Amino acid sequence: MTKHRYSFFLGCVIPNRLPQIEAATRLVAPKLDIELVEMKGASCCPAPGVIKSFDKDTWLSITARNLALAEENGLDILVLCNGCYGTLIAGVADLKDPETRKRINKILKGTGHQFNGTITAKHLVEVLYNDIGKEAIEETVENPINARFAIHVGCHLLKPSDIRPWGLVEDFMLVDELVELIGGTTVDYKLKDMCCGAGGGLRSAELEVSLDMVREKLEAIKQANVDALVNVCNFCHLQFDLGQMQVNKHFGTDYQIPVLYYTQLLGLAQGFTPKQMGLDKHIISVAPFLEKIGMSV
Amino acid sequence: MMKAGLDRIRSCIQCGTCTGSCPSGRRTAYRTRQLIRKALLGLREEVLSDPNLWLCSTCGTCTERCPRKIDVTEAILYLRNLSCQAGYMRPEHQSVSHKLIETGHAVPIDDEKWSKMREELGLSPLPPTVHSYPKAVKEIQYIIKKTGFDKLVNYKESKKDDKT
Numbered sequence: 001m002t003k004h005r006y007s008f009f010l011g012c013v014i015p016n017r018l019p020q021i022e023a024a025t026r027l028v029a030p031k032l033d034i035e036l037v038e039m040k041g042a043s044c045c046p047a048p049g050v051i052k053s054f055d056k057d058t059w060l061s062i063t064a065r066n067l068a069l070a071e072e073n074g075l076d077i078l079v080l081c082n083g084c085y086g087t088l089i090a091g092v093a094d095l096k097d098p099e100t101r102k103r104i105n106k107i108l109k110g111t112g113h114q115f116n117g118t119i120t121a122k123h124l125v126e127v128l129y130n131d132i133g134k135e136a137i138e139e140t141v142e143n144p145i146n147a148r149f150a151i152h153v154g155c156h157l158l159k160p161s162d163i164r165p166w167g168l169v170e171d172f173m174l175v176d177e178l179v180e181l182i183g184g185t186t187v188d189y190k191l192k193d194m195c196c197g198a199g200g201g202l203r204s205a206e207l208e209v210s211l212d213m214v215r216e217k218l219e220a221i222k223q224a225n226v227d228a229l230v231n232v233c234n235f236c237h238l239q240f241d242l243g244q245m246q247v248n249k250h251f252g253t254d255y256q257i258p259v260l261y262y263t264q265l266l267g268l269a270q271g272f273t274p275k276q277m278g279l280d281k282h283i284i285s286v287a288p289f290l291e292k293i294g295m296s297v
Numbered sequence: 298m299m300k301a302g303l304d305r306i307r308s309c310i311q312c313g314t315c316t317g318s319c320p321s322g323r324r325t326a327y328r329t330r331q332l333i334r335k336a337l338l339g340l341r342e343e344v345l346s347d348p349n350l351w352l353c354s355t356c357g358t359c360t361e362r363c364p365r366k367i368d369v370t371e372a373i374l375y376l377r378n379l380s381c382q383a384g385y386m387r388p389e390h391q392s393v394s395h396k397l398i399e400t401g402h403a404v405p406i407d408d409e410k411w412s413k414m415r416e417e418l419g420l421s422p423l424p425p426t427v428h429s430y431p432k433a434v435k436e437i438q439y440i441i442k443k444t445g446f447d448k449l450v451n452y453k454e455s456k457k458d459d460k461t
Contacts, residue, residue, distance in 0.1 A: 010424055010425075010426055012402045012403050012404035012405070013404050015406075015415070015420075015424030015426060015428075016402060016404050016405055016406045016411055016424070016428075017404060017411065019411070019414055019415045019418050019420055019424075020418060022415075022418075022420060022424070023418035023419060023420055026420075038425045039425075039426075040425050040429070040430060040433075041425075041426065041427055041429070041430035041432065041433030041436070042425075042426050042427070042433075043397075043401035043402065043426065043427045043433065043437050044397055044401060044402050044403040044404075046397060046403060047393075047403050048355060049354070049355045050390060050393050050394075050403065051393075051394070051397065051403065052374055053351075053355075053374050053377040053378070053381075053390075054377070054378065054381045054386065054390065054394060054446070054449065054450065055378060055381065055444060055446050055449055056374070056375070056378055057444050058440070058441060058444040058446040058449075061440045061443070061444060062437060062440055065436065065437075065440065107440060107443045107444060108440065110439050110443070111436040111439055111440065112436075113436070155354075155355070155356040155357055155358075156355075156357070158357075159356065159357030159358070159360065159361055160357050160360055160361070160368070160370070161361060169361050194320055195320050195354050195356035195358075197320070197321075197354055198354070199354045199355050199356070200321075200351075200352075200353050200354035200355040200356075201351060201387075201390055201393075202321075202352070202354050204389045204390060204392075204393055205351060205387045205389040205390055206351065206352060209321060209324065209325055209352060210354075212324050213320055213321070213324070213354065278418050281414060281418075
């Protein structure tokens with residue numbers, strides 16, 4: 001019956017800090033004929049900015065174990081986080097080399113898992129745009145969301161481009177299209193392509209630099225006069241929501257830009273309540289945006 | 298660098314496109330071009346001990362724009378690996394690594410409030426990840442012992458410190 005089945009990779013931040021994104025995604029998926037098959041015992045991807053910075057072999061071995069779990073399911077991975085996507089797809093690419101695969105599988109031997117390179121990882125945007133298709137998504141919309149949005153795509157969805165399916169790294173409009181098909185208007189803004197500043201180990205060890213980067217983006221988004229920011233990466237989401245509060249504290253600003261992950265917005269359009277989409281769990285209040293579209297938390 | 302397949306770094310013409318494209322370098326003393334040049338000159342200690350090496354957010358813009366097709370971001374990550382081996386790891390980064398070793402998550406559920414929040418959203422209190430499978434945590438720890446990551450991030454030593 002269900003047409004689209006994926007191994008569902010959660011990572012760390014979604015299940016352990018932003019479960020509203022997990023809840024929203026689990027609710028919208030069946031409406032799109034997507035079945036999310038659990039990856040039992042999956043770990044940190046591991047994070048490309050930190051663990052890969054410390055020791056590439058450890059990073060690649062743990063990545064290979066996660067990929068092996070999906071391979072045991074016999075299903076490609078659906079991933080919601082740009083960072084996890086970056087790790088998993090780089091792992092797939094690195095492990096195409098037979099010698100590297102042999103070496104890493106040797107490290108994995110005692111875990112009982114081996115990766116043979118028969119599956120790959122797809123980001124939510126790729127699944128929605130290429131596998132499900134705009135028409136099928138549009139059919140699930142019961143309640144078009146008429147509001148103005150700024151889109152933040154995030155770095156690792158697009159780069160490095162040589163192992164991505166898009167063929168471009170700037171002026172990427174697919175997320176804009178996905179928002180527009182559920183009734184939204186998206187705007188261009190200064191620094192749209194810029195990094196949110198969360199990655200590379202900056203949030204953990206260089207918070208001030210990290211916040212200064214997101215501050216610059218928040219100012220540009222504020223000037224674009226939008227009702228909310230829509231993102232497709234939970235780490236960017238965390239940086240824009242929790243980070244926005246930290247920016248206000250640190251720099252004495254007063255940004256109040258509601259931040260939504262795409263599946264939360266899609267869920268509202270499919271008729272789920274703001275509470276079901278976990279919009280009451282945000283740090284920066286989503287209430288002004290909901291009011292604009294005639295809803296409340 | 299050569300062993301890691303990053304030999305294209307030799308073709309760097311010091312044009313500065315990397316530095317000019319860098320969102321971190323715009324606000325800090327991080328100069329990508331300078332680090333690459335110093336690495337090519339063999340100034341090992343100077344490069345590996347430079348705290349600016351840790352200001353890259355890995356956005357990948359320099360890699361996309363490099364006219365010599367050098368994978369600049371991978372080169373920075375490789376230098377960071379060497380920097381860790383040389384003992385210049387930040388305590389915050391060791392702490393993230395310790396969480397990975399202990400739980401299999403770099404960002405674990407370390408407070409009941411997160412499980413409560415999951416339940417309020419209709420989710421299981423623990424996700425179906427390593428958090429629900431102790432055997433899976435053992436597998437991660439096995440890999441980490443195999444690669445020597447525990448030693449790299451001073452895992453045992455910090456445990457001892459915790460006890461004293």
